[in-house]
Amino acid sequence: xxxxxVRPSPEGERLIANLVGSLTDSIxxxxxxxxxxxxxxxxxxxxxxxxxxxxxxxxxxxxxxxTDPECAWYLSTASLAQVPTEQWTRIYMYCFNQTMKLLNRDxxxxxxxxxxxxxxxxxxxxxxxxxxxxxxxxxKEKERAARGEAxxxxxxxxxxxxxxxxxxxxx
Numbered sequence: 059x060x061x062x063x064v065r066p067s068p069e070g071e072r073l074i075a076n077l078v079g080s081l082t083d084s085i086x087x088x089x090x091x092x093x094x095x096x097x098x099x100x101x102x103x104x105x106x107x108x109x110x111x112x113x114x115x116x117x118x119x120x121x122x123x124x125t126d127p128e129c130a131w132y133l134s135t136a137s138l139a140q141v142p143t144e145q146w147t148r149i150y151m152y153c154f155n156q157t158m159k160l161l162n163r164d165x166x167x168x169x170x171x172x173x174x175x176x177x178x179x180x181x182x183x184x185x186x187x188x189x190x191x192x193x194x195x196x197x198k199e200k201e202r203a204a205r206g207e208a209x210x211x212x213x214x215x216x217x218x219x220x221x222x223x224x225x226x227x228x229x
Contacts, residue, residue: 075197080112084193086124088132090139091135091139099161100130103157104128111123123190124185126156127153129153132185133150133153145181
């Protein structure tokens with residue numbers, strides 16, 4: 059039995075997909091701002107937080123969620139398109155503060171938002187679920203497109219092999 063003949067269980071495939079997705083999934087932002095790339099410190103925070111959440115989700119037996127840095131990035135791009143309400147400003151500041159804590163960076167006292175009430179936390183959790191589901195949807199669309207492209211190439215190769223060699227006509 060070779061390693062390539064061993065097929066992981068569906069649960070194992072899901073765990074592997076979540077781990078790889080933690081590192082390679084696209085970063086979700088407000089529509090129209092897809093080409094705005096996060097700064098290096100934010101990208102680093104997103105990767106670290108995704109990996110930490112993935113480990114926690116595996117330990118707890120749940121699906122991963124979007125992370126605080128991802129929410130902070132999404133809300134910062136959303137604020138470029140429309141003015142956020144007071145509630146979403148609090149949620150953004152909480153996520154930003156959590157991101158800065160993750161990176162061991164100091165936050166000025168007048169910008170601190172260390173806690174959220176249960177109502178705001180419910181909205182944040184809904185945003186995290188939506189971000190994770192959107193990430194997975196994008197990942198599956200990319201995989202489907204890649205499989206479709208590979209299949210198209212295979213079909214063209216088979217057609218090329220079966221096509222008769224025709225002598226070009228002179229006239």
